[in-house]
Amino acid sequence: xxxxxxxxAGLVLVTSLAACGEKPQVAGSSVKGQPAYLGTGVGxxxxxxxxxxxxxxxxxxxxxxxxTGQNEYVRSGGN
Amino acid sequence: MARMKFICDAERCIxxxxxxxxxxxxxxxxWGVNRRRVVTLNDxxxxxxxxxxxxxxxxxAPCMAVCPVDCFYRTEEGVVLHDKDTCIGCGxxxxxxxxxxPQFPSAGTFGMRGKMDKCTFCAGGPEAHGSAAENEKxxxxxxxxxxxxxxxxxxxxxxxxxxDGDVVAxxxxxxxxxxxxxxxxxxxxTAYGKPSPGSAAPKxxxx
Numbered sequence: 001x002x003x004x005x006x007x008x009a010g011l012v013l014v015t016s017l018a019a020c021g022e023k024p025q026v027a028g029s030s031v032k033g034q035p036a037y038l039g040t041g042v043g044x045x046x047x048x049x050x051x052x053x054x055x056x057x058x059x060x061x062x063x064x065x066x067x068t069g070q071n072e073y074v075r076s077g078g079n
Numbered sequence: 080m081a082r083m084k085f086i087c088d089a090e091r092c093i094x095x096x097x098x099x100x101x102x103x104x105x106x107x108x109x110w111g112v113n114r115r116r117v118v119t120l121n122d123x124x125x126x127x128x129x130x131x132x133x134x135x136x137x138x139x140a141p142c143m144a145v146c147p148v149d150c151f152y153r154t155e156e157g158v159v160l161h162d163k164d165t166c167i168g169c170g171x172x173x174x175x176x177x178x179x180x181p182q183f184p185s186a187g188t189f190g191m192r193g194k195m196d197k198c199t200f201c202a203g204g205p206e207a208h209g210s211a212a213e214n215e216k217x218x219x220x221x222x223x224x225x226x227x228x229x230x231x232x233x234x235x236x237x238x239x240x241x242x243d244g245d246v247v248a249x250x251x252x253x254x255x256x257x258x259x260x261x262x263x264x265x266x267x268x269t270a271y272g273k274p275s276p277g278s279a280a281p282k283x284x285x286x
Contacts, residue, residue, distance in 0.1 A: 032152050032205075033154050033204070036155075036156055036208070038208060039223050045224050047225035063242075066242035067246065070232075070241075071250045072237060
C-alpha cells in the first residue's frame with residue numbers, strides 16, 4: 001500500500017512538472033537586429049574613416065565608399 | 080537613414096561570376112547554396128545579356144508576408160534579414176520570392192531541407208555584430224565594418240552596384256545618359272513588356 005502511494009505521488013509529481021522543462025514557443029521573431037552604424041567592435045576589420053556609433057559618419061562612409069569604389073566617372077575625373 | 084539596394088547593369092556584366100565567388104568566399108557559403116548567381120538571357124545568341132541576381136531586399140518583401148513563423152525583419156538600413164533560430168525551413172519564402180533568393184541546404188538526413196539561407200547584403204544577422212555566432216550562421220558583417228557588400232566591391236566591370244539606393248541610382252543614371260542606352264535591357268520594360276505603338280493606354284478599372 002505504501003509503495004503504491006509513493007508511486008502515485010511520483011506520477012503526480014512527474015506529470016505536474018512535465019511542462020516546466022519546455023522552452024517557450026512563441027510564434028514570430030521579436031528580433032530587429034542592431035543598426036550597422038554601431039560597428040562590430042573588432043578593430044582590425046573595421047574600415048578607417050568613420051566613427052562607430054555615429055550614424056551620420058557611417059552614412060557618409062557608405063556614400064564615399066560607393067562613389068569612390070563604384071563610380072568610375074568620379075574616379076577618372078569625370079571623363 | 081540609407082536604404083540599401085542592388086542594381087545590375089546588364090550592359091556591363093560579362094558573366095564572369097566574380098560576384099558569386101566573392102560571396103561564397105566571404106561568407107563560407109556551403110556547397111549547394113548560392114546566395115548570388117549570374118543569369119544569362121538569350122544565352123549563346125548574339126546580343127545576350129547577363130545579370131547578377133540575389134535577394135533584392137524588397138521594400139515590400141513577399142517573403143516577409145508569407146513566412147508562417149515571422150522570422151524576417153528589416154533593419155534600419157532597409158536590409159531584409161531573417162532569424163535562423165526561428166526559421167523552420169518550410170520553404171514558403173522560396174515560392175513567394177520572384178528572384179529565387181531563398182536557398183536551402185540539403186545536407187541533412189535523407190536530404191531534409193535545412194534552414195533558409197539568403198543574401199544578407201553583408202549585414203549579418205540578429206546576433207551581435209562581428210560575433211562568432213553571427214559569422215557562423217550568416218557570414219561576415221561588412222556593413223558594420225564600414226564596407227559595402229563583397230559582390231559589388233569585387234565586380235571587375237562595376238556592373239553590380241550596391242549601396243544606398245539613391246547613390247547607386249545616381250551612378251546608374253549617369254552611365255545610361257552618358258552612353259545613351261542601357262536602361263531598356265533590365266527594368267520594367269523587360270519584365271512587363273512595352274506598349275506597342277498606337278495601342279491605347281489601359282483604362283483604369285475598379286477591382
